[in-house]
Amino acid sequence: MLLKQQILQQREAIIESWRHAVFGTYPSESAKFLTGRKNRFANPVGQTIHDNVEELFDQLTEGIETSKATVALDAIVRIRAVQEFSAAEAVQFIFEIKNIVRRHISRSENGDASQQGIIDDLQDFDKRVDSLALLGFDLFMHCREKLYEIRTNETRRRHEKLMERLVAKDKTEHDDEASSEQDK
């Protein structure tokens, strides 16, 4: 409870730092573009990170509701799963919130991360972060598997009608042969 109060007092600043940490995983020349949010259709990556980091923060502070957390985390991880990141790099930003929260508390006026109440609360908070991270790994794997599935489906569609035709033709020829056999 103690922790939550302190975190909520600095909600905006913490969220902003967290976003910053995510944007910081992109090349510096692009970070400016990604953080700018003039238009959500012109900058979908930036907008997705912006909105969903906030949602994830609320999930961590208010308690995780799996369906909502999944939607928010999936939005970010789905993008990172096709960018230049390994699995660990793609979800590492989730753990980053632990540091960010500690930094903000220790900087705040009456904040003291060594108070017993806070220590307990921090442990609970960290557990929530860990479970979010596990979910993140699952989502990442799911996206990568999806890519393979998509590749197979595409190959099938590419010649789908041709294949159907060949099968149909093969069948008629086979049937014709069978009936001419019978005629003999």
Added chain:
Amino acid sequence: MAKTPKPNELIQIDLTPPSRDWEDPTVEFRPGTWNYAADPETLKYLDLPNPRKWQVSDEDWQLPENWQQIIMEGFKDRLQRFRSFKVFMDVCVRCGACADKCHYYIGSGDPKNMPVLRAELLRSVYRNDFTAMGKVFGKMAGGRELTVDVLKEWFYYFYQCTECRRCSVFCPYGIDTAEITMMAREMMNLIGLSIEWILTPASNCFRTGNHLGIQPHGFADSIEFAVEELEEVTGVKVDAPMNKKGAEILFVAPSADYFASPHYYTLLGYLALFHEIGLDYTWSSYASEGGNFGLFHSNEMMKRLNSKIYAEAKRLGVKWILGGECGHMWRVLNQYMDTMNGPADFLEVPKSPITGTVFENARSTKMVHVTEFTSDLIKHGKLKLDPSRNDHWRVTFHDSCNPARAMGLFEEPRYVIKNVANNFFEMPENTIREQTFCCGSGAGLGTDENMEMRMRGGLPRANAVKYVHDKHDVNVLCCICAIDKATLPPLLEYWVPGVEVCGIHELLGNALVMKGENDRSTDLRGTPIAEEADPTEEAVGESGTTKEGAKDE
């Protein structure tokens, strides 16, 4: 095996990529982000230089000994032959207007996907070797020497450009990065660096007239098969004339229309339409492909593959040519065919035999786009349409780059859709018409080995589709490009599951009321048509009013 870091150790890792000088050319060829090299046999078949076995992931690309000299001579030759290329090399002021307009940049965040930096990869070498400043000051004047690493970087990034031309819309000087990419690819071809997905279709096309290498009788079979399927769905047996001498019109479509899904349903739509209006037309078993992968290789290859269209028109003695739903096919037909293989003065200025409309815009090419033709029919009330047969579709329209930016074909497709479907919703305005976002897989990049890169490049398009899917329950993305019909389904499968892809003439075929038809209980896909339309739906109908698309939000 590498040790997997623990969560608390992970926290310590700084994942900010080290800030690299853009001039550093080293690239990592990560699986999923590049296309396989072309088979040397294909190069030999097409008489292309320096065929050899190599692969992109190899350290050694087995370059010919004098590869730098070959490229530099090729560079010089192109600067002399193409004035636009020379201008594009000189004129960029690095204003940055194009920087954040490329879908690959937007989706990847990789700075070298900014069009200005993509072009800079070539421009820096140009500066180094072809300008007085560069020759003297080299690196200080922004010049770079052409090394193996620079060459690999060219390959990586010029096969990450779909030649979509979105960037050129925003450039105050009209610099067309797509043409810079074309030049870079041509130069790489000189030393045998080509990709499989471009060259194999091109050589098939050269051999049999279409990308898959289907022989004339196979093509004729395919059309026959479609005629039978159409009869099963509609109860109407249509005629599909093949190589008919003296027909009024030659019809050319992309070959994917007769072997791939969902393209095929568009083919059924054309067949139904031409039958219903009693069009005197013919298919050609040699011009059995409108698509032209030569465009993605070199202007010589494009010319070679395109020549069959006028040749067939001449052989069959038609008056003019009608072209189906394809993207890059239209770029070639509209922008290059006339000067490349024309003038087609043996043909007449296209005139619709049904409405009498003369297509003045096609006065010189003699080739009309099927949505121009069909919208004219609808405008003159020549078709009986029941748009409620498409009520199971909630439609949005993707402007394919080439018909949109290379032809300015914006209104005709929309006019047809609004007349054949009741539920049409536009995507946000900065993602359609001339600002449309590419599918991310054009210009020969639609391979399955390149899937990860395609997902990045297609993200801005998919993001806009997701918006109308969430807001209006849109469940089908309509388009008039064969590459789109192949590449948008996987894109949406990843980003926006639940949205399918279709062609305009598929929707038209559903809505078209044909003489002597059966009860039409299914659409062309065989999906049952809903009994009754939902009365709460506001209709879009003939008046063509569209439901509010999104403004920028």
